[in-house]
Amino acid sequence: MPRLLPAALLAAATLAVAATAQMPTEKPGARDAARVSGGTYQADPAHTLVGWRVDHLGFSDYFGLFGDVTGTLTIDPANLSAARVDVSIPINPVVASKGLQEHLLRPGKDGGKPDFFGPGQAPARFVSTSVAPGADGMGAYILGNLTLNGITRPVAIQAQFTGAGAMRGTETVGFSGRALIKRSDFGITNGIPLISDEVELDLSAAFEKKAGASEPQPMPAPAANACNGDKVQPWFGKQATPAVRAEIAAATGAKMIRWLYPDSIVTQDYRAERLNVRMDKGTDVIRSASCG
Template identity: 60%
Template structure:
């Protein structure tokens, strides 16, 4: 009986391994791979349909709420042989902010009462723009990007922790595409956006994901 049980376990183990092997063979490779050697020197343009800036603030000390800026545009100039010389210039249309609440979105974009200063961005806000001033590699696939962020008519230095996430040919356009993610935290009061302080947090966490296509 013991031999029968051991034989059954062995057969089951071999069968499981064979199935896993077949599944691995059948699974198609993703077009983008985390392989920095796929990135070639040149100028890349942001794929605005797949580039987003998420933001997150704390509400009354109860919980966080968040939203997204879409339609990000801009360029990345990069030479893998000289990453420190890379340049990033990105524009974010503030008016395209998205939240899960129509009331909150309207509050962010409504004009000030009786011609006064708006609580947040106000109607028809100018796009925000980030222009890098330095790029310092911190590993094979990571870098610290410092630059000037202009928002609400104010320019302040901002540092982004950036991570390369994948590169390859886009199967739809065949364009060589390189993806990056980044995080940073800013204080909105430094950009003249002081509505509901301090019960809505001054600190705003930004979560950045951008795909750049080579031109």
């Protein structure tokens, strides 16, 4: 056994030296747009993060991270406005303090709606719809649809190119980004206004060009008026009698209609094909209509 110890130490030292020799002596990435080649890149789950921050009671901020992001970036350096990004962001797990993490993923009481995400929340998904490159070619204004908590809303990202190069022979590009959303837009309303409605998002993304990277399936944009809510306007100011309700149902063809008063309690899920007709309480006079 004593003779084996020096040999083992020598072998370990040799492996350590070999591993160190394989590490680059200079950063492989640089903020040089000429290094970016066209094609489809895959998100690097280990190096793509979405940070979030909200104000808590006016004293301090809650913040945390989502990781393990997957998806694709398709880019043509000669036509940056045609770039397209489609990524999925797992909500569970979330990196945060133990108490906050537990609350974010806590199931609803007695099977009800959770305060925030709950344990079974589906991954969020962002799909770009347009890209407006900045004048310097290093930044871009990205518009897209974010689906979170089963609800899809438009979101804008101010993105910056941070670097490109090859790591162990794999072409890699990196970006940072910032966005601001309202969690109430996605049906997450617990604690507002004590916990801020506005959520700051801080993005850091790395994409790698790998053989066989495939284009994602397109995500349809949310239908803005799938319930034909605009067809209710002729009845604005009229009482929602049974006959009027039947006329509205026939005119819109909506399969689901909610007749709502200002204090009506409704579910927070967004359904583009559902018609919401809002009325004055006590008179049933129709004031507005929308999908959702």
